[in-house]
Amino acid sequence: MLFNRSTSRTLKKLVSSPGKSLRAYSSKAKSTEDFLSSESAKVEKWWASRRFQNVSRPYSAIDVVKHRGSLPANTSVYPSSHQARKLFNLLEENFKRGTPLHTLGVIDPVQMSQLARCKKIKVAYISGWACSSTLVGSTNEVSPDFGDYPYDTVPNQVERIFKAQGLHDRKAFLEASIKGSVPVDYLKPIIADADMGHGGPTTVMKVAKLFAEKGAAAIHLEDQMVGGKRCGHLSGAVLVPTATHLMRLISTRFQWDIMGTENLVIARTDSCNGKLLSSSSDPRDHEFIKGIIKENVVPWSEKLIEMENKKVSNSTISAMEQEWYHENELFTFEEALAKSLTSGEFETYKAKKEDLMTNKLNRTYLSLREMKLLAQEVAPSKKVIFDWDAPKTKEGYYMFKGCIEAAIRRSLVFAPYSDLIWLETKTPDLEQARSFSSEIHKFFPATKLVYNLSPSFNWSAHGFDDKALKSFIWDLAKEGFTVQLVSLAGLHSDGVSFWELANNFQNDGMKAYVEQVQRREKESNCDVLTHQLWSGAEYVDSLMKVVQNGASSQTLSTSGESFTETQF
Structure with a gap:
């Protein structure tokens, strides 16, 4: 230890008035002890709420409080936690009724805003595959979904979508307050793809923290290996031992408990189709x-x-x-x-x-x-x-022998430490889903399940007629598969619509654009037809009027005589 003048003066004070110094130390220790006790009691009360009635933790409230620092948890309020409570209530309501929370994966704010206008679609989904293949991240690379992109890629897309939700929510609320109407609910809770957590416990915690900070109400984590991760519908995926994935779920919950948020974690298993296992360390896999x-x-x-x-x-x-x-x-x-x-x-x-x-x-x-x-x-x-x-x-x-029994075994281990269980399948199979649900609900009757209505499936080749296709989502929901999603719907709809436009535009010019875009926007009441209004121009006008006390409202207003959207 290096001694300087300041250290020397401190030592002299301790020697000259030991009683006073010890009393001060004792007072601080007592204060810390009281703080820990008080905050731990708050955490335990929080954990006893309806939100966490089916959630287990291998750690104590004091473990959480000791790692929070000296600021009480309620000094940091995360909007994603509000969205998580909204999602939790939707899950409880739909699970009880046996009805689905079905949604489509979105890849940009345009798709998010159109999804929000559908009253029966209550949640939004952001896919890691879509981010990997369409979103330019910090490396300026796009690639297949091997989970090898920077771990902030999907959280950043969540932030982009969540901020867009916020803008459209403010715009809609302003309009509703003026007209006395009911605003569109643009704040659909976001469920996001966290892949395999991108690393060990501390990395998983950092990823979970990012998602909570940037607006995701829920994330899903899959039991694949970092570096051996594949899209669930590719070969070559490497599973991790059951205990390794359990650690990821616990790390995520611990991080959110430290933050004081109620975000939901979905445990996904790829063991129904997995062929490789990274280690034999866990006897539950033997x-x-x-x-x-x-x-x-x-x-x-x-x-x-x-x-x-x-x-x-x-x-x-x-x-x-x-x-x-x-x-x-x-x-x-x-x-x-x-x-x-x-x-x-x-x-x-x-x-x-x-x-x-x-x-x-x-x-x-x-x-x-x-x-x-x-x-x-x-x-x-x-x-x-x-x-x-x-x-x-x-x-x-x-x-590894991937099979439904392996998926059931793993899911029974994951269920107490997660909020939902995701069964990743190779084909759309109602009977397989029913057998999985039956086994899980024998032990955990309140566990909600998730199903990927994947565009990787050739739906027409699996014996579905139009009636069965239309009822599939609702049939699954009756088995407890409350959350259902077409993960890459946004990607495919974007691809086919723009391909058709570009293919016809090269020969038919503006005739193709008007027929395939503008007329269809009018006929279907798509609000992007007036894209300036859609982007919030009137909302910004209103802000300017408040700030400028009405001055320049005629000269600087975006809705002046040059505003072309008055043509519609």
Whole structure:
């Protein structure tokens, strides 16, 4: 420690009047203790409210207060928390009625404003895929959705949309206050895509903080690996262990508790379709990891490195990979067990397993070690060969059996620590959704579910007639899938409408524009027809009149004689 004159003077005071210094110290300590106690009581009361009646936390109120600093939480008021309360009430109401909160993904303020004018659409959605592929972020790059863009990309899009919502809300409220009408509700709660959280616990917390600061009422986090993330409808996605994703959900909640906000977190699982797992560290995943049932097989990763060292061509490596996995069929441990035991022995194994989990361990899984011990007990004379390391990828990823059972197991772990559960599917399947909902609601009857009405699905190829297509959303809602979204609706509608316009404009000129845009805007009452009014010109005029006490209202008004929109 370095001593200077100031330090020396402080030490002299402590020596000369120790009682006074200790009393001051004691007073400050007591004050801090009282503050911690008072704020913790407020947090506990807050947690006891209806908003959090179905939410679990592995930490205490004092943990939250100690990390907030000396400012009480109510000194920082986040608009997103107000939007979150609005969303929570909508969820409760619709879940109780079995009706949907269905919406479309928007990519800009224009689409947001048109969505808001639809009274039966109550929420807005912002997609990470759309941001990755259409929004120029800080790197000026657009790309497929691999989650490899800067982690503030989607929060910044949320801020853009939320600020636009605010402008249109103020504009509509001013108009309603003058005309005595009911304003359009432009403040639809925003649900946003947080991908996989973009990192470890502290990164997840920073991402959650950004979303809350910038206006998202809710975010969803998926159980994919940072660096191995793919769009849910691409191959090659790498899942993380159950515990890793649980940590992300807890980190998000902890951050929002520190901020004093009520934002909602959606736990999404891609395990229904996932084929790879980053680690075998969590025993809850062991039942779904696949291996080979042959002895003394050279692991694929070893063969791969050997071929790379020999400069074998890519095409040869690809062919050898297919050959290796063809010769070494993959099974989960219990699938391998079923091939090694008699049917009677396997039935005995399953009965003992159920008894062990239900009556002794009180859990829904066994680790690989426990499954092997149980198999040895049932059939001590038989050797069960199972190797889940040999088929691992070059990166060390395990082969995973993606299935609805895996999605259910993970979701049951995530449910207490999240506000909604998102099942990501490969096809639009009502029966699959119903079976998932049934299992989740056996244990958590109040859990709301989320469904992606993905444009990646070829809806016409899945046996839907017009009647079934029209009722699908409402049928899903009856099963507890309260939030439903066409994630990339804005992207596709933007693409097809502008393509049709551009394609015809190149030959028909203004005839194409008037027919495809202006006339349709008039006929459908689209308010972007008068785009100056849509952008808030009259609202700004009103601000100027207040500031200038009416002076220059004729000369500087945007609605003067040069205002072309009087033609409509």
